[in-house]
Amino acid sequence: xxxxxxxxxxxxxxxxxxxxxxxxxxxxxxxxxxxxxxxxxxxxxxxxxxxxxxxxxxxxxxxxxxxxxxxxxxxxxxxxxxxxxxxxxxxxxxxxxxxxxxxxxxx
Amino acid sequence: xxxxxxxxxxxxxxxxxxxxxxxxxxxxxxxxxxxxxxxxxxxxxxxxxxxxxxxxxxxxxxxxxxxxxxxxxxxxxxxxxxxxxxxxxxxxxxxxxxxxxxxxxxxxxxxxxx
Numbered sequence: 200x201x202x203x204x205x206x207x208x209x210x211x212x213x214x215x216x217x218x219x220x221x222x223x224x225x226x227x228x229x230x231x232x233x234x235x236x237x238x239x240x241x242x243x244x245x246x247x248x249x250x251x252x253x254x255x256x257x258x259x260x261x262x263x264x265x266x267x268x269x270x271x272x273x274x275x276x277x278x279x280x281x282x283x284x285x286x287x288x289x290x291x292x293x294x295x296x297x298x299x300x301x302x303x304x305x306x
Numbered sequence: 307x308x309x310x311x312x313x314x315x316x317x318x319x320x321x322x323x324x325x326x327x328x329x330x331x332x333x334x335x336x337x338x339x340x341x342x343x344x345x346x347x348x349x350x351x352x353x354x355x356x357x358x359x360x361x362x363x364x365x366x367x368x369x370x371x372x373x374x375x376x377x378x379x380x381x382x383x384x385x386x387x388x389x390x391x392x393x394x395x396x397x398x399x400x401x402x403x404x405x406x407x408x409x410x411x412x413x414x415x416x417x418x419x420x
Contacts, residue, residue, distance in 0.1 A: 200367070233406050235351070242400055242410040243343075243351060254408065286351050290405050293364040295353040 201225050201289050205298035211306045218274040220301045222287035227267045231291035234263055234272045237300075238283045246285075247272070279305055308332040308409045310401050315414030322391050322418075328384040328401030328411055336379040339405040342386050344397035345413075352397070355386065356405050369395075391418045 202225035212218050222232065230250040237243040245254045247263040250270055260275040274281055282305060287298040314326040328340075342354040355365045355375040363375050374387040384401050398413040 235407070237351075242412050243407070244410070245406070245408050248406045248408070284350075288351070288353065288407070293356070294366045295356070295405070297351045297353060300350045 200294055201228065201292060201296050203287055203289055203296050203298035205285075205287060205301050207301060208299065209302040209304075211304050212277050213306045214277060214279065216277045218277050218281075218303060220272045220285055220287075220303075222265075222270040222272070222298050224268045224270075224289055224291075228289045228291035230266050231289060232263075232265070232270050233288045233290060234261075235286045235288065236281075236283045237286065243286065274303075277303070277305070308403065310403065310409060310411035312399065312401055312411045312414040315399065315416045317417045317419065318391055319420050320392060320418055323387070323389040324391065324416060326386040326388065326399055326401075326414060326416070328386075330382050330384065330403070333403065334379070335377045335382050335384050338403055340375075340377060340384045341402045341405055341407055342375060342384075343400045343402060343407065343410075344395075345400070346394075346397045349397075354399070357384070358405070388416070391416075393418050 204223045206221045232250045233248040234246045235243040251263045284300045284302045309331045311329045339358045341356045357375045372390045376385045400413045401411045403409040
């Protein structure tokens, strides 16, 4: 099975800061990577798929990059409504697997 | 508008069985891959299963042989039949459209406890 890791596990940043989360796969997955946002008490929400394709309706302050084993999610200007846990997931090979999550809050 | 509504969760004893349902609207379950994902209390997301349009299914190692994913095209509903339930299966279960999990339901809580 493909193992997914994320770093950092949590971060605290100021409003307006640029925030970057890293996701790494234990083997190459091409661009078969998705990112999700989960706010407390809510269902997860799709942000990006195919590593860099923005889901419909998601603000352009979210962006993704990478291929192979290393990926990043960037929030260009952190806002209070971005407080959430962010997960990456590979869908290159079954069983699909999630990263452990990165919790983002405001400093 | 795409909508997914899960139901069927509840308290079940270890070793028991339960069937979860996911009623879809705004699209057809037969025309899309459909997935189940779960989240244990206070933990991260765990992928559970997927069914593709042709009927091919895949499962996480942790549920293989115990869970079965299926769909009823006439009811436009996705199912997850769970048997031989264990305490570690306690989680909120979400259904999602597509293997890329584009849309999610609100989840249904399954608690396995005596």
